[in-house]
Amino acid sequence: MTRRDFEAEAAWFARPGSARNGGPKPREAVWRVVAAMIGHWTLEGVGFWAVERSDTRAYCGRVGVWSPEGWPEPELGWTFTDGADDLAGAEAEAILAARDWAWRERALGPLASLIRPSDGRARRLAAAVGARMERSVKLPEAGLVEIDRHALPGEALRPSLHATHPGEGRA
Amino acid sequence: MTAPALVGVPELETERLRLRAPGDADFEPLAAFYASERSRFVGGPLLRGKVWRSHAALVGHWALRGYGWWSLEERTTGALAGRVGLFYPEGWPEPEIGWTLFEGFEGRGYATEAARAARAHAYGVLGWTTAISVIDPANTASEAVARRLGAAPEADWTHPEDGWSARLWRHPPPHVLAGETAA
Numbered sequence: 001m002t003r004r005d006f007e008a009e010a011a012w013f014a015r016p017g018s019a020r021n022g023g024p025k026p027r028e029a030v031w032r033v034v035a036a037m038i039g040h041w042t043l044e045g046v047g048f049w050a051v052e053r054s055d056t057r058a059y060c061g062r063v064g065v066w067s068p069e070g071w072p073e074p075e076l077g078w079t080f081t082d083g084a085d086d087l088a089g090a091e092a093e094a095i096l097a098a099r100d101w102a103w104r105e106r107a108l109g110p111l112a113s114l115i116r117p118s119d120g121r122a123r124r125l126a127a128a129v130g131a132r133m134e135r136s137v138k139l140p141e142a143g144l145v146e147i148d149r150h151a152l153p154g155e156a157l158r159p160s161l162h163a164t165h166p167g168e169g170r171a
Numbered sequence: 172m173t174a175p176a177l178v179g180v181p182e183l184e185t186e187r188l189r190l191r192a193p194g195d196a197d198f199e200p201l202a203a204f205y206a207s208e209r210s211r212f213v214g215g216p217l218l219r220g221k222v223w224r225s226h227a228a229l230v231g232h233w234a235l236r237g238y239g240w241w242s243l244e245e246r247t248t249g250a251l252a253g254r255v256g257l258f259y260p261e262g263w264p265e266p267e268i269g270w271t272l273f274e275g276f277e278g279r280g281y282a283t284e285a286a287r288a289a290r291a292h293a294y295g296v297l298g299w300t301t302a303i304s305v306i307d308p309a310n311t312a313s314e315a316v317a318r319r320l321g322a323a324p325e326a327d328w329t330h331p332e333d334g335w336s337a338r339l340w341r342h343p344p345p346h347v348l349a350g351e352t353a354a
Contacts, residue, residue, distance in 0.1 A: 003236075009186065011262075026332050028260070028261045028262030030261070031261030032260065034231065035229075035231035036224050036225075036231055037227075038230070038235065039226070039228055040231075040239065042195070043226070043230060044195075068223050069224075070219060070223070070225065
């Protein structure tokens with residue numbers, strides 16, 4: 001992500017449509033988030049990519065691995081603007097590309113995604129990329145969230161993962 | 172996993188200090204600082220999660236602005252003495268020169284020495300024509316550093332989003348400092 005992406009993010013978070021991503025948010029807050037996402041790469045060796053449409057190169061969101069201090073485990077996360085709304089399945093493609101990279105380059109997986117119960121859009125995207133709801137947890141900052149478990153690249157989710165006791169073997 | 176080093180950050184040296192890129196190794200000392208009352212003038216105390224995000228944002232600041240905060244090492248011991256930097260997040264009144272010393276490193280002129288090097292970089296390399304420092308009016312130690320740097324109080328300022336207030340100190344412009352060296 002770069003300074004150019006900040007302007008695109010700030011424009012998106014100034015619009016009412018960003019309510020689906022927790023917006024609208026003031027520019028100051030968006031700047032801090034983008035700065036932290038860039039710094040995240042340096043501190044953790046993983047982070048978020050800006051997502052562009054391959055046809056117009058227009059910014060349409062971010063996807064990546066989020067693993068800040070205090071997070072229960074590395075998370076496959078995403079935020080999409082309305083920039084890809086007309087491209088059916090494009091968001092899922094981006095999420096899967098990030099998931100596959102994390103496994104291939106960082107040996108991270110099967111990754112979790114933390115989803116707010118009220119976020120139907122995130123729930124649908126998680127289902128579209130083959131993730132399954134695993135359990136609910138209450139986090140100090142985010143409150144009650146559902147943890148979805150992704151499949152590893154190239155395979156369907158193994159049933160044995162569902163039999164794992166909550167918390168067992170997890171970072 | 173070894174995290175990649177932050178690239179493109181110039182390393183500066185003064186008589187007693189090294190200004191180097193901030194990184195993962197700085198987080199624990201920073202978390203300890205922000206757990207202490209010493210951090211009360213710079214937004215603390217803060218929980219670890221908040222410190223981490225603030226640190227990540229300071230690292231990302233370099234990518235967004237081309238300048239940012241350095242970690243401050245004692246050259247003789249390699250110990251992390253604090254940090255100093257050029258700071259201009261969205262919503263800030265103007266680009267700022269900031270400094271923070273960790274416990275045990277005060278009273279030796281380190282903040283002044285480091286801030287002078289940061290300012291010389293801002294004026295000499297980045298082409299800044301002026302600079303401010305944003306200081307809590309209760310932070311008399313930091314005000315003393317500002318005075319030693321030749322800065323003077325100019326106005327009070329309230330952060331547009333967060334609502335806290337501070338005093339803006341104006342540094343002398345480059346031509347007034349002409350001839351001053353980084354050390």
